[in-house]
Amino acid sequence: MNNKQAAEILSDYLKKGKHRITPERFEVLDAAIEYEGHFTADELYIFMKNNNSNVSRATVYKTLELLTACKLISLRNFGDNMNRYESNFKRKQHDHLLCLDCGRIVEFTDNKVNKIQEDISENLGFTSSSYSFNIFVRCKNKANCPHYND
Amino acid sequence: MNNKQAAEILSDYLKKGKHRITPERFEVLDAAIEYEGHFTADELYIFMKNNNSNVSRATVYKTLELLTACKLISLRNFGDNMNRYESNFKRKQHDHLLCLDCGRIVEFTDNKVNKIQEDISENLGFTSSSYSFNIFVRCKNKANCPHYND
DNA sequence: ATTGCTGCAAAACGTTTGCACCTAT
DNA sequence: ATAGGTGCAAACGTTTTGCAGCAAT
Numbered sequence: 001m002n003n004k005q006a007a008e009i010l011s012d013y014l015k016k017g018k019h020r021i022t023p024e025r026f027e028v029l030d031a032a033i034e035y036e037g038h039f040t041a042d043e044l045y046i047f048m049k050n051n052n053s054n055v056s057r058a059t060v061y062k063t064l065e066l067l068t069a070c071k072l073i074s075l076r077n078f079g080d081n082m083n084r085y086e087s088n089f090k091r092k093q094h095d096h097l098l099c100l101d102c103g104r105i106v107e108f109t110d111n112k113v114n115k116i117q118e119d120i121s122e123n124l125g126f127t128s129s130s131y132s133f134n135i136f137v138r139c140k141n142k143a144n145c146p147h148y149n150d
Numbered sequence: 151m152n153n154k155q156a157a158e159i160l161s162d163y164l165k166k167g168k169h170r171i172t173p174e175r176f177e178v179l180d181a182a183i184e185y186e187g188h189f190t191a192d193e194l195y196i197f198m199k200n201n202n203s204n205v206s207r208a209t210v211y212k213t214l215e216l217l218t219a220c221k222l223i224s225l226r227n228f229g230d231n232m233n234r235y236e237s238n239f240k241r242k243q244h245d246h247l248l249c250l251d252c253g254r255i256v257e258f259t260d261n262k263v264n265k266i267q268e269d270i271s272e273n274l275g276f277t278s279s280s281y282s283f284n285i286f287v288r289c290k291n292k293a294n295c296p297h298y299n300d
Numbered sequence: 301a302t303t304g305c306t307g308c309a310a311a312a313c314g315t316t317t318g319c320a321c322c323t324a325t
Numbered sequence: 326a327t328a329g330g331t332g333c334a335a336a337c338g339t340t341t342t343g344c345a346g347c348a349a350t
Contacts, residue, residue, distance in 0.1 A: 018303085018304075019304080019305090020303090020304055020305065020348080020349050020350070021349075021350095022304095022305065022306080022348080022349075024305080024306070025305095040339080041339080041340080042338090042339070042340090054307090055306085055307090056306065056307040056308070057307085057308090057340095058306075058307065058308080058340095058341080058342085059305080059306060059307075061339095061340065061341075062305090062306095062341095077227060077229045077231070079227045079282060081227070081231040081232065081233065081314080081315085081339085082231065082338090082339070082340095083231065083339085083340085097270060097271065097274060097276065099276060100279060106274055108270050108274065110266055110270060112262060112266055113266060116260055116262055116263060117285050120247060120258050120260060120285055121247065121285060121287045124247060124256055124258065124287075125290055125291075126247065126249060126287035126288060126289060126290055127287060127288045127289075127290050128285065128286075128287050129250060129286045129287050129288050130285075130286045131283070131284060131285045131286060132229060132282065132283070132284045132286075133281070133282070133283045133284075134281060134282045134283075135267050135270055135271060135278060135280075135281045136278075136279045136280045136281060136282075137271045137274075137276035137277060137278050137279050138276060138277045138279050139276060139277075140275055140276055140277050141275075168328080168329075169329080169330090170323080170324050170325070170328090170329060170330065171324070171325095172323080172324075172329095172330065172331080174330080174331070175330095190314080191314080191315080192314070192315090204332090205331085205332090206331065206332040206333070207315095207332085207333090208315095208316080208317085208331075208332065208333080209330080209331060209332075211314095211315065211316075212316095212330085212331095231313095231314085231339085231340085232313095232314065232315095233314085233315085
């Protein structure tokens with residue numbers, strides 16, 4: 001998926017609903033794709049402001065909901081009671097390991113997680129929709145700990 | 151573990167730190183044990199108020215942190231940006247399945263989850279601390295959906 | 301022309317904090 | 326006596342909302 005394809009997905013999604021196609025929404029999409037790593041709505045708003053965008057905070061919040069709905073970005077909750085997003089641009093499915101010492105967020109993939117999620121849902125009589133799996137860890141060697149984020 | 155044992159665990163924990171033993175803290179502990187299902191700090195505060203307690207909201211919030219620290223209760227994040235707790239009284243470790251249709255929260259246990267969490271942490275060079283695993287589902291048969299919570 | 305969207309500021313929400321008084325040690 | 330806890334209300338930070346003007350259909 002490239003930016004143009006992403007724009008098309010958003011465009012299609014908007015047309016299907018009673019949504020309008022506005023330049024602001026594509027500005028938010030572009031920023032979300034360009035942003036490195038995970039971001040909160042406010043972080044993206046500041047990022048856009050710094051890049052001379054005039055899109056308002058309210059519009060950023062609302063558009064991120066739309067982008068999540070059409071799966072162009074993913075909503076993540078890392079247990080700090082804030083909505084974090086990450087673009088699905090050129091990404092494969094993954095979960096997160098979060099270091100409580102240095103704040104690092106490491107992505108990992110384990111096929112067993114998906115299987116467990118589907119099995120449990122089925123066994124309990126539900127249709128699986130999505131899941132959230134976060135592992136919280138400590139640095140094994142604090143001396144090597146880089147103390148950076150994302 | 152009974153209520154008396156729980157009180158002893160709290161008591162020991164408080165003594166070990168530079169914390170004081172106050173009646174308010176044991177009131178919060180009792181309420182947390184008595185409360186059915188998962189609760190937010192505010193819900194517990196209201197629950198206590200209704201049971202003629204005069205413990206303040208601030209004390210409830212702070213005490214829940216202490217109870218979490220000494221593992222008498224567990225902090226859960228279900229993706230709605232609110233801190234939810236549940237007492238560990240007579241409970242074994244479990245994870246949660248949350249129905250987006252009816253709000254039901256079903257507990258399940260799968261030993262593979264714990265193993266995955268430990269393996270991933272180890273493989274990436276960390277010491278595993280805790281994890282959060284939530285499965286979001288839809289009712290298979292909406293007609294049977296009871297629409298109750300917890 | 302209609303209906304949805306934007307931007308702004310204000311409100312909402314759960315949670316945290318400052319502070320004066322109180323209490324366990 | 327002193328360090329820590331409590332209760333109250335105010336502050337906080339993120340998110341949502343109300344509304345007047347604007348723009349896509």
